[in-house]
Amino acid sequence: MSIRKSKQPRIRRTPEESRANILSSAERLLTEQGPQTLRLADVAKEAGVANATVLHHFGTIDGVHTALMERMIAELVEKVMAIELTEDTEVSRAQALTTLFEAFEQKQASKLAAWLELTHQAGRLTNVRQVVRDVTRTKFHHQNVPEDVVEDVMLVCITLALGVGLFGQTLSEMLGKPPSRAKEMALSVLMLGLRQLEAERKS
Amino acid sequence: MSIRKSKQPRIRRTPEESRANILSSAERLLTEQGPQTLRLADVAKEAGVANATVLHHFGTIDGVHTALMERMIAELVEKVMAIELTEDTEVSRAQALTTLFEAFEQKQASKLAAWLELTHQAGRLTNVRQVVRDVTRTKFHHQNVPEDVVEDVMLVCITLALGVGLFGQTLSEMLGKPPSRAKEMALSVLMLGLRQLEAERKS
DNA sequence: TTTCTTATCGACATTTTTGTCAGTAGCGCT
């Protein structure tokens, strides 16, 4: 009558692999189930390991949170830095903006940012300014625009990309529209608005 | 040697007052400390009552969460509905937009929205579509623009207002700029972009 | 004053979540 619980053989990973496995599971939980589910038992179950294994690699559940944040931040920064903006044309800009918006929505970066903001951990993003400056210099160096103006533009682009990434889909669907509508509208308005802003500045 | 713990006389409120007191405390915790601190003991302590008192009025801690969400939503809707847009002028629009942005940042509505989004409770906002439709009809009835276009515009405005409300201040300060810079930039871009969009539509 | 209602509370019980520890088992190395 007893059900045989065929015990799986242990999987022994390298520490790096194991950490990556656990963090990937945690990231999945964060984005699909929300921050509440980032509990020890949940993470361990999602990763297919014992609770003690998670603690073995990260010390505490908070260690998991910290490591997850840092991993997601690093990935996002890498993605943003990879955006190409070789020419100063409308098309090139539109592409860059689209890529930026997608970077913030694809890897759930907006959810990460919201989590950091809500938990007052935004201070973790100490390198944001440096990244923005690097982008300003490396991507916009050929444009004859003052650097602080470029920074203002990037500020508004990032803010809007975050807003769209976090709320765009839900809001669009609430209004009975296709889920990408908010993003499309935001991109249109942003492109047109920035063009006008530049025109005004030149006069 | 024993320290006399002068026991306070009980405060006996009406059920409505007591609920309001508890919810206000919870709201303070949500916006100032983050959602993690919306625990029974934290809420009770902030409200200055015993844990059991909170449960007496709300049943469970989840009941507190639900009631808090509903209260904040109602307050926000009221604020948005109160926005005036009597004329179809640039100035009038700018004022309305500014008011909208402020509504989303003042009462921490963006944090509420982010909380709902992260916890997959956005479905609670069932009346968003109705509110948008009401606003479309009551505020824009005198403008000769199709209703679905107005809805698209409101979609982008709300999305951006949320983004600015949630991330604007932090991002601005990260880049070493005054905290309202993101909002100002967003408003500028939004006004210019919408004007252009309208111009394009007319041609 | 006395009575009645019920908001309030402290103490306790239950459940949930985190963390500890001693032993087990993969895997490389000799």
Next chain:
DNA sequence: AGCGCTACTGACAAAAATGTCGATAAGAAA
């Protein structure tokens, strides 16, 4: 094969969070 290292695990302990219950007291009404 035998050995050493350590990733891994289950069982248990500790802590934290939620919820229950009977008693108390504030205020209204008789």
